[in-house]
Amino acid sequence: MREGASKLLAACSQREQALEAAKSLLTCNARILALLSQLQRMRKTQTLQRMGSSDVDERLPCTGKLAISDLRIPLMWKDSKYFKNKGGKSNLNQCAVFCLLHCGNQIYDTNLVMVDRTLTDVCFEDSILFHEVDPGFQLQVELYSSSVEDDLLTGSLGPRRLSRLGGSLGRTSGKKIRAALESAASCGNKGDPAEGSSSPPPLLPHPVGPKYQLLAHTTLSIAHVKDSFKTHDLSLAATVWLPLYGNMCCRLVAQPLCTVQQVISGELKLKFTDDTDSWENIYGVLKGTSLFCYQSEEDSGSEKPPMLKITINKDTIVCVSDKEPLQFQVLYISTQCRGEDLSYTLAFHAPEDTQRWMEVLWQHFYNISQWRHCCDNVMKIEEPANRKALKVKQVTPSSAEEGLVIQDLSTEICALLSTYYNERTEDE
Known part of the structure; x- marks a missing residue:
């Protein structure tokens, strides 16, 4: 080039x-x-x-x-x-x-x-x-x-x-x-x-x-x-x-x-009250600053609104405990929403699920802390229109450099270069 x-x-x-x-x-x-x-x-x-x-x-x-x-x-x-x-x-x-x-x-x-x-x-x-x-x-x-x-x-x-x-x-x-x-x-x-x-x-x-x-x-x-x-x-x-x-x-x-792509998803158990028997199977999807809770995996892929949205941000506290009278570990989430302190208790079906979710959550918190205010709201980004300089696909200066793509020259310059090198190859 x-x-x-x-x-x-x-x-x-x-x-x-x-x-x-x-x-x-x-x-x-x-x-x-x-x-x-x-x-x-x-x-x-x-x-x-x-x-x-x-x-x-x-x-x-x-x-x-x-x-x-x-x-x-x-x-x-x-x-x-x-x-x-x-x-x-x-x-x-x-x-x-x-x-x-x-x-x-x-x-x-x-x-x-x-x-x-x-x-x-x-x-x-x-x-x-x-x-x-x-x-x-x-x-x-x-x-x-x-x-x-x-x-x-x-x-x-x-x-x-x-x-x-x-x-x-x-x-x-x-x-x-x-x-x-x-x-x-x-x-x-x-x-x-x-x-x-x-x-x-x-x-x-x-x-x-x-x-x-x-x-x-x-x-x-x-x-x-x-x-x-x-x-x-x-x-x-x-x-x-x-x-x-x-x-x-x-x-x-x-x-x-982390604000526009799904971070992790899977089946969870959510406890709504202090009663240890009041658990409900849900399907959780972590994306951006929210953990979306759906009744089933099919609902998460549809346009149905989630049954519950748990705020996940830099002020959220997450810890794991096995004090609950269950056969699996539970996840405690303490967060704030509109100035109100809220707590949630989640459980997993297998110990490896607990470990996997915890690792993803810690990474997610780290991402939020590094990107700071960029994670507060999803900023709209429009894909730029194709510039005129990108219309010419290839210019081949020599047989050893076939497939070289020139992307920063104007259409007219690329066309002149292409013609120039093609004629040079014919002359030689």
């Missing part, structure tokens, strides 16, 4: 293509660094496990989904300089802006937004969803910008690459396109022409083209999660192209798996 974006960036003749290719290249570099960091952490964990170190946590909280949407960054233009619109549209000083979002080894970028002095807010309509996020997540939001210029063909292209590119764009019009690119390349080629004709120039880490600069950044954690629109502070870079206020607004929501 990185090699393809670099080659296309050096050959772009359209402003939009060059901006998208440069953005894709920056995103690819960030993903490579994130994957290398993840690999290093995995190796460290494996080493500690082999050494029997106690630093490795045995109990881990459940993961969940994290979604950020409605991202807005207000601008602070000076009235005398920007809103009089003197000089016409050509002097609006446009720049391309996008956000890069890091959460662990998951990195996504927003769509490009063209910004000029007529805008008072930079609005990103993207809804970005992160999967398998732990409660200790650190979501980094970085704002990048690049100045928009008409002439982006300032690099150099070797004749061999130009011939392949011209062929991939069509046999008939290839000569005209190749001649135009050769002319543009010769203007920016400062090396020896004789040397340039022998082989293509090496792939540079930062090819010629649009350069994105970091304008501002911030880090969001579980403390910033709220099921509503909220403002967060931004740390501004040393040189800022845009007049930023120093904050951003977004909706950051989290959905732990």
Whole structure:
């Protein structure tokens, strides 16, 4: 992906293509660094496990989904300089802006937004969803910008690459396109022409083209999660192209798996009164902050409401006792519901069921304690719509890399890359 974006960036003749290719290249570099960091952490964990170190946590909280949407960054233009619109549209000083979002080894970028002095807010309509996020997540939001210029063909292209590119764009019009690119390349080629004709120039880490600069950044954690629109502070870079206020607004929501998935279920006995003979067979389902009690397993799978709902939260106390005159252990649950103290007594049909439920309950309490207020109510998360960049399925740079999926390039760039590499394979 990185090699393809670099080659296309050096050959772009359209402003939009060059901006998208440069953005894709920056995103690819960030993903490579994130994957290398993840690999290093995995190796460290494996080493500690082999050494029997106690630093490795045995109990881990459940993961969940994290979604950020409605991202807005207000601008602070000076009235005398920007809103009089003197000089016409050509002097609006446009720049391309996008956000890069890091959460662990998951990195996504927003769509490009063209910004000029007529805008008072930079609005990103993207809804970005992160999967398998732990409660200790650190979501980094970085704002990048690049100045928009008409002439982006300032690099150099070797004749061999130009011939392949011209062929991939069509046999008939290839000569005209190749001649135009050769002319543009010769203007920016400062090396020896004789040397340039022998082989293509090496792939540079930062090819010629649009350069994105970091304008501002911030880090969001579980403390910033709220099921509503909220403002967060931004740390501004040393040189800022845009007049930023120093904050951003977004909706950051989290959905732990323990709140939306069934944790455990099974047959139980519930005692309603102090009378030891007053037991009733029920079917219990633990999900979120409630233990739902149904008359049968069939009722739990239907739309029938539960006969009883026991609140399970961080303040709930659970203990096991065998003092009851029964042949099995019982489970005492003390909890609060709407300010009222409530107690329940549950029993299991087999000792292994008691152990299984207790282990699941302790893990559930641990999940709730780590996810904190995210477990109070189930926050709604909508699956983001498929972005335009995801429509092209595969690009095959070489026969050894078949099946490579490019997911962060625009449709137009992916199509150009696919055609380019297919024609190169035919020529060879």
